[in-house]
Each structure stands twice: as structure tokens, then as C-alpha cells.
Amino acid sequence: MYFNEDKLKAIGTRFEGGKLAKKVHKSIEQLKRHDPDVQVSSEPTKFLLVSNSSILCGVSLEELEAIFLPLDEQAEFVVYPNKRSYSFVQCSSVEAAIKVRTELHGLIPMALKGSHQPFIISYVNELPEAKKCENYRPADLGIIEDYISADYEKQLVHMLINHPSVQSLKHRAVVHFGHVFDYSTNSASEWKEAEPIPQIIEDLIDRLLSDKYITERPDQITANVYEPGHGIPSHYDTHSAFDDPIVSVSLLSDVVMEFKDGANSARIAPVLLKARSLCLIRGESRYRWKHGIVNRKYDVDPRTNRVVPRQTRVSLTLRKIRRKPCECKWKEFCDWDRKGSISISPNDYVSKLIVGEMSVPSSEDLALKLESSYVSDVYENIASHFDETRHSSWKAVKKFIDDIPRGSVLYDIGCGNGKYLIPKDGLFKIGCDMCQGLCEIALKKDCHVARCDALSLPFRDGSADAAISIAVLHHIATFERRKKMIEEMLRVVKRGSKICVTVWSMDQSQSEYSKMRGNKDDVGAIDSSSQTTNRLKVHDGKDFEQQDVLVPWTIDKQGETFLRYYHVFKDKEAEDLINNVDGCELISVEKEQGNYIIIARKI
Structure with a gap:
């Protein structure tokens, strides 16, 4: 005897025939890939495999309960927080499982707010085994x-x-x-x-x-x-x-x-x-x-x-209350800044008035040390993985390059894996990068590339018709050094020539990254008028809380994580930088996917 439709919340569109059979086959193949020890049963059991029912599919535990418990109030659930498109339901008896499957197999329940796929239900011999x-x-x-x-x-x-x-x-x-x-x-x-x-x-x-x-x-x-x-x-x-x-x-x-x-x-x-x-x-x-x-x-x-x-x-x-400075090796996450002040004084220590290791650098020497540890060394470690992930071009950058007359010389400052050097577009392109590993990768792609510092370019004055620098300037740790890099780019291009520079924006509200986060975070424009702290923080993947941050780079296969230094730009900061460089005229600053695209001219 089944629940009548007034009591049953799981009512909706039902799939039948050949279309349903295909979905059943796909469901069983997914089970074989992810849980090969769980076998589909040709005879009814009290264990049910329910495809298109997981959190990954936008189906919450509360929605599962609302759909299944009216049919079997003693049903129990095995759910996956991620990486599975199915769940398991353990019914109170074989008879109850038969009822549940009869009512719900092939159905898109109206109780589901986000799912447009039907529940595909099969009997299985047992639930997945416990893991260590x-x-x-x-x-x-x-x-x-x-x-x-x-x-x-x-x-x-x-x-x-x-x-x-x-x-x-x-x-x-x-x-x-x-x-x-x-x-x-x-x-x-x-x-x-x-x-x-x-x-x-x-x-x-x-x-x-x-x-x-x-x-x-x-x-x-x-x-x-x-x-x-x-x-x-x-x-x-x-x-x-x-x-x-x-x-x-x-x-x-x-x-x-x-x-x-x-x-x-x-x-x-x-x-x-x-x-x-x-x-x-x-x-x-x-x-x-x-x-x-x-x-x-x-x-x-x-x-x-x-x-x-x-x-x-x-x-x-x-x-145990600490009575001496913390000396753990995880200094990036430590509130006790080595060789400097601490963010709080829990044990009535007096903060020292000197700059600590993890402070935003205030001098050329400190900036060089920071960039060496959290930019140069990191890119040497991640070069091959970086190459695997960097292929597409920014629309505004591509347009800038397309507008350069054919036969011109273009420098790519911080060329990375050479993605902007590769296209055969009638330009003579030379790239340079501080990372030896990336230079070798670009060289293998038949790119013309040199290893050098972006603040000390090995090119002659006025030797290029244009220059680009994509996602490099935000790795430079002080205003004076960022200014120096723009000056170097201007030095090596001809008078009247243009340069294109991109940096990360502090406001990521319009980026694809923020859209992928959906409703998980409150995403919006950031009031970035001031740095919240003088200490570098590890970015947690949400909104930027301050301009100077350490951003994780994870190599999935190896499970390794490296921290890269970034100075993310607030509104009007790019304009202020360009206006402080002699002989430089700002043409435009555009926003594209959480990046500022800066175009300027040497005058």
C-alpha cells in the first residue's frame, strides 16, 4: 500500500522507456568507477543506490529526507559532500525499499529546487565499506x-x-x-x-x-x-x-x-x-x-x-599559556611575526618597534627578500604545472597585440610559458622572465626568450615598437619598485609606442572566479581605502581583505601548496602609478575578469 499523493512530497516528471534505460546504465557505470566494491543486485534488497541525489547535484540532505521519509520513516542515508553524483538509502526492510523504488525511480521530484535530473534507483547488495x-x-x-x-x-x-x-x-x-x-x-x-x-x-x-x-x-x-x-x-x-x-x-x-x-x-x-x-x-x-x-x-x-x-x-x-615567542616553522600562519611585532599581546609582552619577516616590506632590501622567497623560488617550483594551466589569452591583451603593425618588435616582460609569444601573427617577439624553468619551457616552444629581472631589462633603449607585461607587476612588493618596472618598459620602447600591463584587482566581484563561488560567499565590491594590517596574510579564496597577500598555488597531483606574494590593486591605483612615472601618458584602464588592463604611451 502506497502513500497517497496528498502526503507524498516527491511528485514530478517521470522518465520511462529507452531514455530511462540509458540513464540506468550510466548510473551503474558511475558506481563501478567510484565504488567498485558495491554490486548492483538483480533482486530487491533494502539498500538503494540513488543517482542524481547528491550535494554535488544540488540536492541537500533535508531535501532527501523530505522525499524519502514519507515513504519510509526509518530510512537512513549515506551521502557524499563532494565528488559523487549519487547517494545511498538504507530502508527499514526489503518491502519498504520496493515501495520507495516504485514511487521514485525515474522521477524528477518537484521538491527539488536545483536538480533537473531524475532519481535513478537500483538495488545494491551492500553499502560502501568503512574507510580508515x-x-x-x-x-x-x-x-x-x-x-x-x-x-x-x-x-x-x-x-x-x-x-x-x-x-x-x-x-x-x-x-x-x-x-x-x-x-x-x-x-x-x-x-x-x-x-x-x-x-x-x-x-x-x-x-x-x-x-x-x-x-x-x-x-x-x-x-x-x-x-x-x-x-x-x-x-x-x-x-x-x-x-x-x-x-x-x-x-x-x-x-x-x-x-x-x-x-x-x-x-x-x-x-x-x-x-x-x-x-x-x-x-x-x-x-x-x-x-x-x-x-x-x-x-x-x-x-x-x-x-x-x-x-x-x-x-x-x-x-598551556605560552611564555616565550612562537618559533614554529609555519610562520606564514603565525601571528607572532619573526623579528618583529605580534598582532596581539596575550601574555603582556611589549611589541618591538621593528619590521618582522612577514610584514609588508618597507625597503628595497626587504622587498627583494620577499620577492625571492614568495615569487622567484615559487615559480621555479611550479613552472611545469603553471605551463599546464596557462593557455588562454585576455581579450584586451589580444586586441592590443592585434593593433600593433605587422613587422613590429614586441617585448613580453615576464613571458611565463610563452603563450603570447607562440602565435604566428607577423610580429617579431622576444620574451623574458626571471624564472629559469619557465624560460626553458618557452624555449622548447621555439620562442625567443631571455632570463632577466623585469626591473633591469637587457634590451637597448627604444629598441621595440611595443611591450606587454601580463600578471607580473602585482608580484613587485613596493611602490618604488613597481614604478621602476614601468620606467624600464618605457625605456626599451620607442617614443610614441604603447605598453600594456595587467594586474589583479582587489575587487573580484565581476570575475568568473566569484561567479563559480555562487552564493557561498558575500561577493561584492571592496572598500579598499586602507591596508587592514601591516602583516602579510594568506588569502583564503574569498574576498581580498587587504592588498598585500600570499596566494596559494596547489599542485593537485602532488598535493603540494606554494604561497605567492601579490599586491592586488585597488580602484584608481593603476592611474596613480602611471601618473607618477615621468614621460608616460595613460591611455586607458579597463576591467576584465578581476584584472586591470593598463595601456600607456611613451611620450
Whole structure:
């Protein structure tokens, strides 16, 4: 007996016949590629493969529940956050699975807001096997399951939940011991004491020391009580505030904590923290990766992709206040700037009035060091991968080149892999680049190329009819050096000749990149009137928060990530630069896909 149409939300257009058969075949082939251990069954089972039903297809778990639960209120789901176009549904019985498939196979449910493909449903013998959690963990992260007993957990929870000093925050309740945690700075001061650490937690610390998971006694303890659906934003435990490691004990309920690579925001590692487990956030997992818990009422077990409802959870975090400068090797993510000031003063240190390693350079020498480490060295490492990804031309740049009279000499300053040198367009083109690897790649493409610094070109005065420099100027770290590069380009072209220079814009709201992000971020024009900080930050892939940033470049196959220095240009900055160069006339500044295309003339 089936649900009538008034109760059933999954009503829509149904595919039948040969068209449906083709889609079934395609669905089974996808399953073979991604989950070869799962076999399609010719006989009904309680396990269903449902194609076109994943988050990748724009179908949320809530929409799946709205469609399937009216047919089987005990149905359970296995969903994939990415890389799969299907989900699995485990029904309460074979009979229930038959009902579900009869109602939904070949149907485009009207309840779906974003999908225009029908559900293709097949019976399978079993669900995918569990995967090892180690495959999802950042380096140096330690997980020890069943570290504390159920009886000890009960005592801890009773003490924490009923403690008179429990405070309510927006999404959780907290209580501090030893020293007060300051949420405005993500730090703790050794001068601001909280309630003494209870003996039951001191006993836990004794065990951690005995098991050699820590070497010093933590002196700042934070207990959090999370109701189902509540989490904590993604964050670093401040480098300058606490020693390594950060220790966390989970109580009452399992939860999935998401770790996000600070050098590659698309790299997310979901890690299952089981009740009574110990989590050691140390080394790279502490200093390079952010961690947080998403606000939602369910989790997806990273081992099985099975949806698990959340319960009330208590966490106990143990930290040791840092009393000397942080010297971790992940300085790009560290708020304690080497040889300089720190962004906050959590332990009442006095900030030094000198420039640190990760500060925006204020001199020629510092700029050279920054460009060497975060531009020149990086491009040597990524040259071959860069070549694989750089083929298309900017429309405005192509138009500039097409307008140059045939037979003219064109210099390409920072020619990269030679993509603008390759076309046979009647011009005599010579390229140059600081990167040896890119020069060799361009040379193999029969390009004329020299290795040199863009601020010291090896060409004679007035020897070219035009010059271009595509995506190079924004790698130059000071205004004076950027000005020098424009002067060099003007020096080597004839009087009356034009140059074309492109740079990244701070406002990426009209770029294809921002369109691909869709509604994930609030994308719009940026008020870039000032630098938010004098310290270089790693760009997280969203809107630019400041002009001087380190932008990740990830080599997918190798999993390596490199950080490139950029000075992204704010509105009218290109005009100001050109107007400060003697003998230079600005012709136009156009915007194309998040880039400024600057055209100027030597006068």
C-alpha cells in the first residue's frame, strides 16, 4: 500500500522507456568507477543506490529526507559532500525499499529546487565499506579512541554541566579553569586567573603526562557544552597564546570536526571525534590548519558517509599559556611575526618597534627578500604545472597585440610559458622572465626568450615598437619598485609606442572566479581605502581583505601548496602609478575578469 499523493512530497516528471534505460546504465557505470566494491543486485534488497541525489547535484540532505521519509520513516542515508553524483538509502526492510523504488525511480521530484535530473534507483547488495579515518587527517593530528572510561566521563560531565561558573555564549555554554580565555583575542593572560583546576581534571593531566602526550602541565582549561545543531567557527588556536599541543577530550557524543588547510581553503579534512576520545592538535595540524565544527543537527561519518544525528556534547580543552615567542616553522600562519611585532599581546609582552619577516616590506632590501622567497623560488617550483594551466589569452591583451603593425618588435616582460609569444601573427617577439624553468619551457616552444629581472631589462633603449607585461607587476612588493618596472618598459620602447600591463584587482566581484563561488560567499565590491594590517596574510579564496597577500598555488597531483606574494590593486591605483612615472601618458584602464588592463604611451 502506497502513500497517497496528498502526503507524498516527491511528485514530478517521470522518465520511462529507452531514455530511462540509458540513464540506468550510466548510473551503474558511475558506481563501478567510484565504488567498485558495491554490486548492483538483480533482486530487491533494502539498500538503494540513488543517482542524481547528491550535494554535488544540488540536492541537500533535508531535501532527501523530505522525499524519502514519507515513504519510509526509518530510512537512513549515506551521502557524499563532494565528488559523487549519487547517494545511498538504507530502508527499514526489503518491502519498504520496493515501495520507495516504485514511487521514485525515474522521477524528477518537484521538491527539488536545483536538480533537473531524475532519481535513478537500483538495488545494491551492500553499502560502501568503512574507510580508515587516517586518510582524512592533517599531518601530526593525534586521535586516541576510548581514552577515558564511561564512569570517568560521567563524573566529568556531571561536574561541568552543574558547575556554578558556567556561562552562556551564542551557540554554547562554557566554563574556564586556571586562567580566563579571552574570546576577543583568542588568548589567555597569565594574570587573569579563573577558578582553580578541579582535582578530577588534575588527575587527567597526570595521566597525559604519564602517557607522554604532553610535557608540561596545562594551566588554561575550557569546557564547552554544545546542544545538538551548535558548533564553533573555523579558527586557529592562536600561535602566540598557547604552546603545542592543544588537547581536547570529547564527552557524551561523537562529532565531526572539520580541519581546513590554511594554504588551500578547498582542502578540507573531516575528522570523527568519538565520545571519550582524546584529540591532540599539534605540529602542522595546529599551526597550519584551522579547525571548527559546523552548525548543523547531523554529521556525515567520514569513514562511511553515513548520516548521524548529533546529541548534546561536552568538550574539554587543555592548553598551556605560552611564555616565550612562537618559533614554529609555519610562520606564514603565525601571528607572532619573526623579528618583529605580534598582532596581539596575550601574555603582556611589549611589541618591538621593528619590521618582522612577514610584514609588508618597507625597503628595497626587504622587498627583494620577499620577492625571492614568495615569487622567484615559487615559480621555479611550479613552472611545469603553471605551463599546464596557462593557455588562454585576455581579450584586451589580444586586441592590443592585434593593433600593433605587422613587422613590429614586441617585448613580453615576464613571458611565463610563452603563450603570447607562440602565435604566428607577423610580429617579431622576444620574451623574458626571471624564472629559469619557465624560460626553458618557452624555449622548447621555439620562442625567443631571455632570463632577466623585469626591473633591469637587457634590451637597448627604444629598441621595440611595443611591450606587454601580463600578471607580473602585482608580484613587485613596493611602490618604488613597481614604478621602476614601468620606467624600464618605457625605456626599451620607442617614443610614441604603447605598453600594456595587467594586474589583479582587489575587487573580484565581476570575475568568473566569484561567479563559480555562487552564493557561498558575500561577493561584492571592496572598500579598499586602507591596508587592514601591516602583516602579510594568506588569502583564503574569498574576498581580498587587504592588498598585500600570499596566494596559494596547489599542485593537485602532488598535493603540494606554494604561497605567492601579490599586491592586488585597488580602484584608481593603476592611474596613480602611471601618473607618477615621468614621460608616460595613460591611455586607458579597463576591467576584465578581476584584472586591470593598463595601456600607456611613451611620450
